Amino acid sequence: MKRDGATTRTAAAPTGPAIVVDGLTKRFGERTAFADVSFDVAYGEVFGFLGPNGAGKTTTVRTLGTLLAPTSGNATVAGLPLTEANGVEIRRRIAVMPESPGLYLRLSVAENLEFFAGLYELDDRRGRIERALRAVNLLDRAGDPCRALSKGLRQRVGLARALLSDPQILFLDEPTSGLDPLAARDVHGLIDGLRRQGVTIFLTTHRLAEAEALCDRVGIMNTTLRTIGRPDELREQLFAKTLQITTRTPLDDPDAVFAGLPGVEGWHARTADPGGPGGAGGAGGAGYVLTLSDAELAAPAAARAVVGAGADLLALSPSHHSLEDVYLQLIDEDVEARTR
Amino acid sequence: MNALQSPLSWTRIRALIRKEVNDYRRNRFIAVTMAVLPVVFMISPVITIFKLPADAPASRIDTVVGLSLLYLMLIPALVPAVVASYAVVGEREQGTLEPVLTTPVRPTEFLLGKALAALLPTLLISYLMYGVFLAAVGAFAHENVVHDIFQAPRILAQLLFTPLLAGWSIWVGIAISTRSSDVRVAQQLSSFASLPPLAVAALVGFDVIKPTLTVALGLGLALLVIDVLAWRVVSTLFHRERLLTGGVKA
Incomplete structure (x- = not known):
């Protein structure tokens, strides 16, 4: 204009x-x-x-x-x-x-x-x-x-x-x-x-x-x-940075694979969306969510570790939280606080 | 500075008048009200006067003429009442009030613009109808009737009271409009509320109050003071917050 x-x-x-x-x-x-x-x-x-x-x-x-x-x-x-x-x-x-x-x-x-x-x-x-x-x-x-x-x-x-x-x-x-x-x-x-x-x-x-x-x-x-x-600040404030990993079959000892990796603070198995592509527990794979302190270090290290453990790596993606996630999180907290 | 003491912006007032007049022209209800009502109020007394026989007694002529002129006074009383009652509540109903209130326009300017926009066409129509009435009577009525109607005090009263009655109707209509939440209710209330000053005009018309120049000027001055005061009072009633929230604890 x-x-x-x-x-x-x-x-x-x-x-x-x-x-x-x-x-x-x-x-x-x-x-x-x-x-x-x-x-x-x-x-x-x-x-x-x-x-x-x-x-x-x-x-x-x-x-x-x-x-x-x-x-x-x-x-x-x-x-x-x-x-x-x-x-x-x-x-x-x-x-x-x-x-x-x-x-x-x-x-x-x-x-x-x-x-x-x-x-x-x-x-x-x-x-x-x-x-x-x-x-x-x-x-x-x-x-x-x-x-x-x-x-x-x-x-x-x-x-x-x-x-x-x-x-x-x-x-x-x-x-x-x-x-x-x-x-x-x-x-x-x-x-x-x-x-x-x-x-x-x-x-x-x-x-x-x-x-x-x-x-x-x-x-x-x-x-x-x-x-x-x-918006990006709010996402960071409310949600920890995570990395989602999907393998074809469950890892034998995930703790041994993920513990001590650079930039990784912890991990847990992904349970959501079991029927989805690569969803944990689904016919086609297993999912893990890594909590990160440094995404740039963690992603290549995690990829090497999974492959090194003999697993087939199907997907590796940083988690993305939208402003909608932030909004819903805050408004849900308000609703919970009011119904408590 | 107090809003009432602030200088008025005639640019804003002119903008309001222009917009209102443009809007009236395209509003079928208002256009019909402005066109049809005055013709009815003009034709009816003309017919009544034409029916007067040539040998009618002076007292009968006086009564009929008084009634006829009073009938003509309904034009400045009722026509602007319909328009003015729409002024604020109409804007609110069509959702145009909020955008207007977000501009620098002051309540005094907004209301004066609305009032003048109702007054100007009313004066035009009222004087036009009065002119047609005088022309018709002058051309076709009996001479003794013509003589009665063309008395200077009667003409002066008609010319003087027309804007003042319209002023009263307009301010009452706008006051009701600022307080009302429904256009139709506002229009009905305004039509009733516009009538009381006609009582004074009726007293003059029927010679209860002798229509001397002093009386006409005195009553005219009183109505003028009331009209100016009404503008100020209505301006203080004009409350942005209540108008937007409808007085509801929204």
């Missing part, structure tokens, strides 16, 4: 963190939407905010977007303290795309954008609208009434609207919710394009693959912030 019309706001890159949240809490009467949440987001970062339904993600976005007042705690958004007095100025510096794009369906795409350009008091409105529509590949639909657009295209119009004011921070609340895979892929492409241009994006989602693909860091939220970090 070209953003040659970017305002001086973008040209003079802001310094300091884009968002600082410190002990923020929001309650609706007795009900806590989120509690004691603290994190920060750097300018140019794509920050993913994950969590199950009702975890407080949308309420957090609405609070940081000055739509809801926090019950306690502090935050700074786009360099300004989150206070009622700063509401107008904060909203001038950010853009929020809610889960539902909220378009005026009787108006055309261009009329929708023209209206919002007016609310932001933008100059060169025609040029900005054209650039925003080009960014989301909708320039040829500018005159179409929004009611004639598919859900995916409406989402794109919502994104174009959010880009109109060249915001310092772009809040995207579930931008692919309800979209088919093709439309979701389109939106991913657009977000990825924005990321490459250094736009700060705060993305709430419960599509974990989406977060893993697009986000520099993620926070996992379930009323409280459960963890925060880069």
Whole structure:
């Protein structure tokens, strides 16, 4: 996307963190939407905010977007303290795309954008609208009434609207919710394009693959912030590095084979998926899981040891834990803690 | 700085008016309301006045003329009520309120834009209907009826009260709209709530309150003050959090 019309706001890159949240809490009467949440987001970062339904993600976005007042705690958004007095100025510096794009369906795409350009008091409105529509590949639909657009295209119009004011921070609340895979892929492409241009994006989602693909860091939220970090960091924090080995027949003395190998801390027989290819106990082989301290040392040593023990090595692969594994692990812990 | 003391952005207010007017034009319900209701409220008194015999006593003429003009006053009272009651709850129902509230628009600007967008077409339609009424009566009614209708205080009252009645209806409609969760309920309540000021117009129309220039200006001023106060009060009622969460402990 070209953003040659970017305002001086973008040209003079802001310094300091884009968002600082410190002990923020929001309650609706007795009900806590989120509690004691603290994190920060750097300018140019794509920050993913994950969590199950009702975890407080949308309420957090609405609070940081000055739509809801926090019950306690502090935050700074786009360099300004989150206070009622700063509401107008904060909203001038950010853009929020809610889960539902909220378009005026009787108006055309261009009329929708023209209206919002007016609310932001933008100059060169025609040029900005054209650039925003080009960014989301909708320039040829500018005159179409929004009611004639598919859900995916409406989402794109919502994104174009959010880009109109060249915001310092772009809040995207579930931008692919309800979209088919093709439309979701389109939106991913657009977000990825924005990321490459250094736009700060705060993305709430419960599509974990989406977060893993697009986000520099993620926070996992379930009323409280459960963890925060880069997806690979989180995987390492939660899951030990392992190496999975499959042999055609069980080893006679696995302990003798694996004990003392460089980079290997321990081992156990793999019991899962017995009927699968190479699954332990299956007709076709035996499986072992080695816990590692150093994968680069361990893998060749383990391969040599298995072959040296006279076994046929069918497969040797480092374990891979996705962000989904991390997410499910944390949310499962919460569920267990609540049912205890 | 207090939100009510902040300078208004006429750019934002103009954007709101333009959007609203564009939306009305394509909203069948609102377009029909704006087109059909005023014609009905104009044709009916014209027919009544045409039926008056040439030798009707002055008191009878006075009553019929008063009623006819009151009927015309229903246009600025009812037409904007329907539109204004849609202003906030309609946006909320169609999911457009949240994106608007995430922009720098202030409640005072948002509400003033909505109000002016309802007022401008109302004035246009009301004065147009009044003009057609005067033209029809002037051309075809009996001379004594024409004389009664074309009295300066009557014309002044009609011109003056039209925007002020519309203002009342608009603010009442918007106030109900900010508190309502259903468009139809808001429209029904607003239609009822827009009627009380017509009582004053009726008293003037039926000569209970003598329609002198002083009375007309006094009542007009009172309605103007009420309209301005209503804008301020409704602006303070406009609470982003309650509007988004619907007052529910979501």
